[in-house]
Amino acid sequence: MSKSFRSLAIAAAREAGALLRENFGQNHRFQLKSGFRDLITEFDRRAEEIIVKVIQKQCPDHSILTEEASVAPHQNSHYQWIIDPIDGTTNFAHGFPFFGVSIALYRGREPLVGVVYNPIHNELFVAELGEGAWLDDKRLEVSITESLRESLLVTGFPYDEGLMQKHLRWWGRFAERTQSLRRMGSSALALSYLAAGRADGYWELDLKAWDSAAGVLLVSEAGGCVTNLRGGPLDIFSGEVLASNGRVHQQMLDLLSEP
Ligand code: IPD
Ligand code: CA
Ligand code: CA
Numbered sequence: 001m002s003k004s005f006r007s008l009a010i011a012a013a014r015e016a017g018a019l020l021r022e023n024f025g026q027n028h029r030f031q032l033k034s035g036f037r038d039l040i041t042e043f044d045r046r047a048e049e050i051i052v053k054v055i056q057k058q059c060p061d062h063s064i065l066t067e068e069a070s071v072a073p074h075q076n077s078h079y080q081w082i083i084d085p086i087d088g089t090t091n092f093a094h095g096f097p098f099f100g101v102s103i104a105l106y107r108g109r110e111p112l113v114g115v116v117y118n119p120i121h122n123e124l125f126v127a128e129l130g131e132g133a134w135l136d137d138k139r140l141e142v143s144i145t146e147s148l149r150e151s152l153l154v155t156g157f158p159y160d161e162g163l164m165q166k167h168l169r170w171w172g173r174f175a176e177r178t179q180s181l182r183r184m185g186s187s188a189l190a191l192s193y194l195a196a197g198r199a200d201g202y203w204e205l206d207l208k209a210w211d212s213a214a215g216v217l218l219v220s221e222a223g224g225c226v227t228n229l230r231g232g233p234l235d236i237f238s239g240e241v242l243a244s245n246g247r248v249h250q251q252m253l254d255l256l257s258e259p
Helices: 002-022 042-058 089-094 161-177 187-195 209-221 249-256
Strands: 030-032 039-041 063-066 079-087 100-107 110-118 123-128 132-135 152-155 180-183 201-204 225-227 241-244
Touching: 002 042, 002 079, 002 100, 002 110, 002 123, 039 042, 039 089, 042 063, 042 079, 042 100, 063 209, 079 089, 079 187, 079 209, 100 187, 100 209, 110 187, 110 209, 123 187, 123 209, 132 209, 152 161, 152 187, 161 180, 161 249, 187 201, 187 209, 187 241, 201 209, 201 249, 209 225, 209 241, 225 249, 241 249
Parallel strands: 063 079, 152 180, 152 201
Antiparallel strands: 030 039, 079 100, 100 110, 110 123, 123 132, 201 241, 225 241
16 A cells, blocks of 8 residues: 555656756745745745645545645545655755755654655655665665764754754754764755765754655664654654664753753
């Protein structure tokens, strides 16, 4: 069952990704949403329309939650597709080649399928509950890094001005105690890179469910750990995600809880 949903998510991500690849590299006009850092381009909408059309054709009864809100959610289906047509819109709009199409299928609160596609690098990250995670044909495993001092961590900055100082304090502390930090501009790709062992840990607050819905399944299916920022159960609707290779999780939690 999930296998055919997986193929559907892959087909939708590739079709939307092709549109983004063809139209990448111009300086795109954008509009603002919640604030001066929260952008939308014509291609966020067009990519979302493609994905929704592909999914609705096969699964007309499923709920669909999208960032650009092009469909009214069905409240009565247990199955919910959670879609970010361009995760990394700021990168896309500036012609910076780092963004992904993110598509997840949930049954209630349980992730069944997660797909993240980077159309510029042509990298397809796929996870299915209980079956593992892959980058194209390669099975993914998180890194074996044991300590923060040897870690490369990834994060993103909040759009909410009120959370910026808190995040900058954490950024400063992690910068002092890790090998290096990256601010990626795409949470979906940050989590995919963590699943692929290219980074060791990730934290962010002020996310939306579609930023992490697919990525968190990639991390857990690659053997990593996903929680909220206090080590409790992850809720993708809460805005907070702490994800890691498992080995540095407690060290990240300790730093995040320092006064
Ligand atoms: C954003 C990216 C970014 C994260 C922001 C998200 P968008 O998504 O994932 O990495 O830091 O919180 O909103 O707006 O490009 O879809
Ligand atoms: Ca996003
Ligand atoms: Ca987006």
